[in-house]
Amino acid sequence: MIFSSKLIEDAVREFSRLPGIGKKTALRMVLHLLKMEKGEVDGFTGALSAMRHQIRFCTTCHNISDTDVCGICASPGRNKAQICVVENIRDIIAIESTQQYNGLYHVLGGILSPLDGIGPEQLHIGSLQERVAAGTVEELIMALSPTIEGDTTVYYLARQLSGSPLKITTIARGISFGGELEYADEMTLARSIAKRLPIDNYVSVRPNP
Amino acid sequence: MIFSSKLIEDAVREFSRLPGIGKKTALRMVLHLLKMEKGEVDGFTGALSAMRHQIRFCTTCHNISDTDVCGICASPGRNKAQICVVENIRDIIAIESTQQYNGLYHVLGGILSPLDGIGPEQLHIGSLQERVAAGTVEELIMALSPTIEGDTTVYYLARQLSGSPLKITTIARGISFGGELEYADEMTLARSIAKRLPIDNYVSVRPNP
Numbered sequence: 001m002i003f004s005s006k007l008i009e010d011a012v013r014e015f016s017r018l019p020g021i022g023k024k025t026a027l028r029m030v031l032h033l034l035k036m037e038k039g040e041v042d043g044f045t046g047a048l049s050a051m052r053h054q055i056r057f058c059t060t061c062h063n064i065s066d067t068d069v070c071g072i073c074a075s076p077g078r079n080k081a082q083i084c085v086v087e088n089i090r091d092i093i094a095i096e097s098t099q100q101y102n103g104l105y106h107v108l109g110g111i112l113s114p115l116d117g118i119g120p121e122q123l124h125i126g127s128l129q130e131r132v133a134a135g136t137v138e139e140l141i142m143a144l145s146p147t148i149e150g151d152t153t154v155y156y157l158a159r160q161l162s163g164s165p166l167k168i169t170t171i172a173r174g175i176s177f178g179g180e181l182e183y184a185d186e187m188t189l190a191r192s193i194a195k196r197l198p199i200d201n202y203v204s205v206r207p208n209p
Numbered sequence: 210m211i212f213s214s215k216l217i218e219d220a221v222r223e224f225s226r227l228p229g230i231g232k233k234t235a236l237r238m239v240l241h242l243l244k245m246e247k248g249e250v251d252g253f254t255g256a257l258s259a260m261r262h263q264i265r266f267c268t269t270c271h272n273i274s275d276t277d278v279c280g281i282c283a284s285p286g287r288n289k290a291q292i293c294v295v296e297n298i299r300d301i302i303a304i305e306s307t308q309q310y311n312g313l314y315h316v317l318g319g320i321l322s323p324l325d326g327i328g329p330e331q332l333h334i335g336s337l338q339e340r341v342a343a344g345t346v347e348e349l350i351m352a353l354s355p356t357i358e359g360d361t362t363v364y365y366l367a368r369q370l371s372g373s374p375l376k377i378t379t380i381a382r383g384i385s386f387g388g389e390l391e392y393a394d395e396m397t398l399a400r401s402i403a404k405r406l407p408i409d410n411y412v413s414v415r416p417n418p
Binding site for chain 1: 210211212213214215217219220223226227228229234236237238239240241242244245250251252254255256257258259260261262263264272273274277279280281286298299301302303305306308352384402
């Protein structure tokens with residue numbers, strides 16, 4: 001694309017660095033910003049800049065936070081005996097949105113993936129061990145991706161923590177609500193039959209006990 | 210969605226104001242920015258801010274420009290006898306990308322649409338009349354959308370400029386390259402038959418003479 005303005009060209013180039021944004025979409029965004037009031041654009045760039053510069057990570061669970069300890073870790077209403085281990089921040093947002101979980105979290109910052117050069121040292125495993133060693137935790141809920149890497153990570157963590165009297169669980173795998181049985185992959189289907197539930201459990205959706 | 214950070218929440222809200230960006234996509238963008246270096250994010254916000262604050266519009270053709278008069282109007286190599294009348298800046302970028310047009314442009318800033326409250330006063334028509342009155346222009350090429358509003362605008366402009374010895378043309382309508390004949394709408398098809406071309410015209414793609 002040929003632009004008659006270096007300013008537009010720069011803005012389009014910067015926008016198209018974002019995931020899933022090509023040149024044409026970037027131009028649409030830029031021309032939209034151009035139509036917005038200057039003050040509104042300042043609000044936009046200001047919010048992004050403040051976010052990147054001021055964001056902090058919770059020193060306990062590594063969740064994003066505006067303070068040293070995040071709102072979830074600091075909340076007196078949350079169950080401190082449960083820690084849900086997740087891969088990244090997006091998973092916390094997804095689980096929080098269900099409003100069905102009232103424990104704490106621990107963000108690993110990834111999963112074990114030797115091919116990508118991600119070993120135990122790259123993940124927040126040491127701090128998880130410290131939290132477990134502190135003694136208040138009774139259950140670790142592994143909410144990692146149902147992939148080989150995810151399962152490997154669960155297995156690795158379970159071994160590392162095998163010394164402590166801890167209940168380690170994983171989130172249930174199965175056919176999703178609204179999912180068509182015939183299109184489910186064999187492993188999921190096999191597992192959902194093997195781990196079948198009595199009907200009353202199936203019907204009620206309630207906070208994790 | 211529930212965020213544990215006001216900074217993230219603000220950034221996601223700002224992002225989702227852009228066209229075609231929902232909350233989930235906005236979050237993906239924000240988390241991507243979070244992974245980028247601070248300097249890179251500054252480059253991103255800086256480019257957008259500079260674009261919005263420093264952008265100017267060409268005083269002659271209303272194209273976006275970094276200077277008072279845009280590069281196209283200022284270029285000695287362009288044919289000053291032709292003006293291509295377009296709706297907006299995006300159209301100029303599209304036509305320039307074909308590298309087949311060497312004349313000047315005039316951005317109307319929209320097309321006549323009484324239902325949306327856009328009358329002749331809202332468009333850059335006065336300045337077009339001034340450019341025509343200056344006398345160097347020999348041909349006006351109307352490159353507006355093939356809609357009722359576009360045709361109305363062409364008709365209106367032609368009437369306004371009927372006093373001057375000016376050739377007024379519109380871009381050709383027809384079946385697009387690679388378009389399937391059977392799926393073309395009746396009006397386009399009818400027009401492309403009525404305005405059929407001798408074969409040698411059809412084969413060569415060359416700069417507008």
